Amino acid sequence: xxxxxxxxxxxxxxxxxxxxxxxxxxxxxxxxxxxxxxxxxxxxxxxxxxxxxxxxxxxxxxxxxxxxxxxxxxxxxxxxxxxxxxxxxxxxxxxxxxxxxxxxxxxxxxxxxxxxxxxxxxxxxxxxxxxxxxxxxxxxxxxxxxxxxxxxxxxxxxxxxxxxxxxxxxxxxxxxxxxxxxxxxxxxxxxxxxxxxxxxxxxxxxxxxxxxxxxxxxxxxxxxxxxxxxxxxxxxxxxxxxxxxxxxxxxxxxxxxxxxxxxxxxxxxxxxxxxxxxxxxxxxxxxxxxxxxxxxxxxxxxxxxxxxxxxxxxxxxxxxxxxxxxxxxxxxxxxxxxxxxxxxxxxxxxxxxxxxxxxxxxxxxxxxxxxxxxxxxxxxxxxxx
Amino acid sequence: xxxxxxxxxxxxxxxxxxxxxxxxxxxxxxxxxxxxxxxxxxxxxxxxxxxxxxxxxxxxxxxxxxxxxxxxxxxxxxxxxxxxxxxxxxxxxxxxxxxxxxxxxxxxxxxxxxxxxxxxxxxxxxxxxxxxxxxxxxxxxxxxxxxxxxxxxxxxxxxxxxxxxxxxxxxxxxxxxxxxxxxxxx
Numbered sequence: 417x418x419x420x421x422x423x424x425x426x427x428x429x430x431x432x433x434x435x436x437x438x439x440x441x442x443x444x445x446x447x448x449x450x451x452x453x454x455x456x457x458x459x460x461x462x463x464x465x466x467x468x469x470x471x472x473x474x475x476x477x478x479x480x481x482x483x484x485x486x487x488x489x490x491x492x493x494x495x496x497x498x499x500x501x502x503x504x505x506x507x508x509x510x511x512x513x514x515x516x517x518x519x520x521x522x523x524x525x526x527x528x529x530x531x532x533x534x535x536x537x538x539x540x541x542x543x544x545x546x547x548x549x550x551x552x553x554x555x556x557x558x559x560x561x562x563x564x565x566x567x568x569x570x571x572x573x574x575x576x577x578x579x580x581x582x583x584x585x586x587x588x589x590x591x592x593x594x595x596x597x598x599x600x601x602x603x604x605x606x607x608x609x610x611x612x613x614x615x616x617x618x619x620x621x622x623x624x625x626x627x628x629x630x631x632x633x634x635x636x637x638x639x640x641x642x643x644x645x646x647x648x649x650x651x652x653x654x655x656x657x658x659x660x661x662x663x664x665x666x667x668x669x670x671x672x673x674x675x676x677x678x679x680x681x682x683x684x685x686x687x688x689x690x691x692x693x694x695x696x697x698x699x700x701x702x703x704x705x706x707x708x709x710x711x712x713x714x715x716x717x718x719x720x721x722x723x724x725x726x727x728x729x730x731x732x733x734x735x736x737x738x739x740x741x742x743x744x745x746x747x748x749x750x751x752x753x754x755x756x757x758x759x760x761x762x763x764x765x766x767x768x769x770x771x772x773x774x775x776x777x778x779x780x781x782x783x784x785x786x787x788x789x790x791x792x793x794x795x796x797x798x799x800x801x
Numbered sequence: 802x803x804x805x806x807x808x809x810x811x812x813x814x815x816x817x818x819x820x821x822x823x824x825x826x827x828x829x830x831x832x833x834x835x836x837x838x839x840x841x842x843x844x845x846x847x848x849x850x851x852x853x854x855x856x857x858x859x860x861x862x863x864x865x866x867x868x869x870x871x872x873x874x875x876x877x878x879x880x881x882x883x884x885x886x887x888x889x890x891x892x893x894x895x896x897x898x899x900x901x902x903x904x905x906x907x908x909x910x911x912x913x914x915x916x917x918x919x920x921x922x923x924x925x926x927x928x929x930x931x932x933x934x935x936x937x938x939x940x941x942x943x944x945x946x947x948x949x950x951x952x953x954x955x956x957x958x959x960x961x962x963x964x965x966x967x968x969x970x971x972x973x974x975x976x977x978x979x980x981x982x983x984x985x986x987x
Contacts, residue, residue, distance in 0.1 A: 430832050455849065526935055539849045601831055601843040641952075707870075714868035786871060 417616045420711065421609035423471040427563060429604045433571035434459035434599040436604045437527060438467065440572040441499055443612050444579035446525070447473040448491035448498035449483025455528035455539040456595040460501045460629060480780075481506040482719030485513035489522045492649065496577055496615045497617070499525035503595075504533045507540045507546060508553075515554030515586050516678060521638060522650045523582035523617070523631070527575070529593040532783035542595035546756035550590040551735050557673050559680035561687060562590040564706035568602040579636075580615040580685060585679055592734060594757070595773065596707045596786055630672075631658040636679065643744045680736050689732035691743055694725075700799045701727030701749035703742070705734060708755050708787055716793040720801055723767040723801050734762070742769040751799050753780040757794055775799075809839075810863035811870040816885025819847055819906075822936035823881060824974055828860025829958040830940060834862040843904035855884060857921030862949065877947055878914065879939055880906055890914065900943055902935065903947040916983070917946065924977055934974035942976020952979070 423520070424443045431439070438460045449464045451457075465475045474491075478484040481502055481574045489500040502510065507528045517524040530546050532538030550562045561581050565574045575591050582589040620627050621641035629649045630638045641647040650660040657663040657670055680687070695701050704712040709730040715726045727749050732740065742765075745752065751774050754763040767776045779795050781787045813830065817823040824845045831843035842861045848854035859872040875893055879900045880886040886906045890899055897914030904922035919942045921935035929932075937959065944955050956972060963971045 430835050431826075540847060553840075596844060596870070598846055601828060602841060603835060708868060710868045717868065789869060789873060 418613045419609040419612035420445065420471075422636060424466065424606060424609040424612065425604050426608045429606060430534065430601060431568060431604050431648065432459060432599050433568040433593060433728075434603045435463045436571040437501075437575050437593065437598070438569045439606060440575035441525070441579065442467060442471065442473070443572070443606070444497065444576040444612075445497075445610070445616075446497045446499055447471070448455055448474045448475075448488065448496040448787055449501065449621065450478050450487035450491070451501045452478050452481045452484050453501075454481075454503045454506045455688045455691070456531055456552060456598050457503045457506075457527065457593075457783065460527060460529070460608065464501075464743045475753070481509040482513070485510035487696070488524055489513065489517055489520070490701070492522050492524055492618075493643065494645070497583075498522075499527055499579075501529070503526040503531045503539075504546065506535055507549065507680050511549070511553040513557055515558060516653050517588040518529070518554065518558035518560065519653055519672075520657075521557075521586040522651075523586050525545045525575070525578045525592040527593065529598040530592065538784050540595065541784045542597075542707065542757060543580055544592075544594055544708065545593065545761070545783055547734055547756070547758065547761045550592060557677060559677045560588050560590060560735055561585065561680065561733070562592050562676050563689070563732060564592040564734050565597055566648070566706055566709050566730075567597065568604050569730075571597060572604050572606060576612065576614070577689070580613070582710035583615040584637075585619050585683070585687070586640075587676075587680060590735070592706065594707050614730070619645070620647075628658045629660045629789050630656060636683075663673050675742070677785055684736045684738060684740070687733060687736060688738040688741070690738055691728075691730040691732070692745070693728045694765065695727030695745050696722075696724045696728065696748045697750045698727035699728060699742075699753045700725075700753060700796055701745050702755060702792075703731065704755040704794060705728045705762065706757075707733040708757055711786055711789055711792055712755050715789055716794060719793060724796070726796060726800065732764070735767050737769070739769045742766055746770045749774060751775045751777065753777045753779060753795060757781045757783050757787060757788060808876065809865065810861050810867065811876050811968070813860040813862065813874040813877040813879070813949065814872045814889055814930075815858045815860075815879040815881075816889055817918025818857060819850070819854050820852055821856070821881045822933065823856045824858050825962065826879075826936040826940055827860055827971075829955070829962050830950060830960035830979060831860050831862075832961060833944075833950035833954035836891060836957050837909060837951050839868055842867045844870050855882070857885065857889075872880045877943060877949060879943065881936070881939075896910065898943075900939060900941065918980070919981055921978070924981070925974065928972060928973075928977065937971050938976035938978040938981070941975035943978075945982035946985075947980045968976055
């Protein structure tokens, strides 16, 4: 399926990452956004609010983030593709409903333009401190998908990735932007609609009476219905059976929770996007993601010119974590550095997977500015020597 | 056509108070560079307050893809406040061109780089009765002196960004900056 040519703003644009994110959502088929605008994400919904009336979408400025995160899920069950957009304090409030989207298998996109925290922290300044929250923020066992862009162009491209993955795996998907990438202006090429791949929702063809909302029929995921198709369904945050009815015992819980996790964990190779460059035979490989990966790329280029053997890995997909990739890195490099704009989050995942095979170092930063080039270069030189 | 400054990448930082048109100047300069067919990363920093406080626009203009989107060592530093001058001028090298408006900035003798004075606020008040076009006077001034962007692309960027009722004044402000540049020997 291709994007809707009447809605896609094809052409060359000079826009910031936030605006590009909104355009990407539109291209992906999103026609419902509910949110409580918050710095530094506001321009996403500003753009959506301007564009939606012209293309038949609906934006609602809600009373708060708790309402926003449930409202979008209502829109999904009504038959629309939907997202909510927020930052630090807002995403914290939404966490309960990330779990709701996980257990009801409601394909919902949560855009988090990360700012420095905790609490209200640094409204106008960047961080990458919500990475573990995206993975573990709601209670219970479940899996999510999270994608981190590093340029305005990728804000367009990869929010589409998020919508497509949400439909394919029927789970909450986080778009982990940050203030720098959100407010950075750059050239964004929006392709013609017929070059944009869009995954459509799989609606059941089974008639009412022969359909169970959480039964796996032919595909990998249960089939959805939308309001107006004539089916009566029950969607609940309680542990449920294939009928969607509460079924609260250890067996039902085990069956449901294991499926919520395995539907993601069994498809890491298909979901995961990463860049890997000159890892083999390197003295040190530096792992990063999001905006930090751009500083890293620059530092690595400069140090390679000096003759250092440095590998570089960039995680575009943060969750599910690409264990295979990192294991492979550990076998082909002498040491690993993780650079991230927090005081150590993804480094724990890397350490877990590397399991002591090679030393793992952290370049951490509490947020508020991008990690400085010199800091990264100094640490690479120190570890490589 | 004026040849755009051929150095690649060129790093430009514009600093001032929120409300002085610092960010808009950065956006227009970036659009002009894009109009010249170059690659641009433009970012901004500002506080949480609606008015006042420091605002900074960073531009990296390059012929090759840009990894690092912030300015490390400015080739061109434009300051509209003493605070941003004091903060950013010391980061320049002797190759840095520092453009300042004497209405706001008294440069020190210690900071590196060459100093270029442009009385943009005074000129704007004299001609338009208010200071709001001063950022564009500075843009015209630096575009001519540094060739960081072509005049054609700068004019196109202004036409794209300013509402119709302000365009004529905006274009005149650019010419006022260019004239000032010619007077200092640019």
